[in-house]
Amino acid sequence: MTIPVLTIDGPSGAGKGTVSRAVAKKLGWHYLDSGSIYRSLAISAMDKHLDLNDVAAITQCAVQMHLLFECVDELVVILDGVDITHRLPTEETGATASKIAAYPEVRAVLLQKQKDFRQLPGLVADGRDMGTVVFADASAKVFLTASAKERANRRFKQLKEKGIDANLDKITSEIEVRDRRDSERKTAPLIPAEDAFYLDSSDLTIDEVIDQVITLAVM
Secondary structure, eight states: OOOOEEEEEOOTTSSHHHHHHHHHHHHTOEEEEHHHHHHHHHHHHHHTTOOTTOHHHHHHHHHHOOEEEEESSSEEEEETTEEOGGGTTSHHHHHHHHHHTTOHHHHHHHHHHHHTTOOTTOEEEEESSIIIIITTTOSEEEEEEOOHHHHHHHHHHHHHHTTOOOOHHHHHHHHHHHHHHHHHOSSSOSOOOTTOEEEEOTTSOHHHHHHHHHHHHTO
């Protein structure tokens, strides 16, 4: 039996996490936030003061880290027994994750961990290369995006609500730099799968996006 997978790829701040969790809950499927895997590795590497240019050290860190995902209303991520959820959305974590995610050796270690989330009755996989690399055979694929300005505004609001200091201009600049790096990297670049449904959420409400994605998933 083929286990159905819905992949939702796209850049940071496009709403992938919110949409993916809502869709998984409505469908009764499992949920994978691949970005949290890379962000967790980034936190582990930073806490160990690793040289981010030392590919071997980062790869070994990926092998050794132990992750636990708990998803009720929101995702809770436990790294080596410590709740790191509040550290996941910071810009420093995101920038570090984007850098180390470009290493083929690191991606190879984390690939199988992601594939193991594919279980009945189905999986909603949220990330940047879910439809192109990890679950290339997925039954439904979405590439969810929004303008850099809109994504920066969303991230700024999210950080402020969490009590984290943030600068809108800096966030916008970092998003643009990260988009360029992610789309131009040689390994698993951030591009839509050829068979993905391209969805721009800039002018849509979350509920409108969720409805469109669920319709696609059950077609």
